[in-house]
Amino acid sequence: MWSAQQQKWYYEVAKGSLYATAIRCRECRQKRSAT
Structure with a gap:
């Protein structure tokens, strides 16, 4: 779910x-963007 912001x-x-x-998934996207 996304917040309104x-x-x-x-x-x-x-x-x-x-x-x-x-x-x-959100966790996978965060891991990829951290590298």
């Missing part, structure tokens, strides 16, 4: 697609 950033700032779906 995260959703606002994704759609308004990052211009993410409304129809996008996650490929990796």
Whole structure:
């Protein structure tokens, strides 16, 4: 689940697609972005 603040950033700032779906779980994304 995303917080309202995260959703606002994704759609308004990052211009993410409304129809996008996650490929990796949150923990896996955090591990990948830390490297």
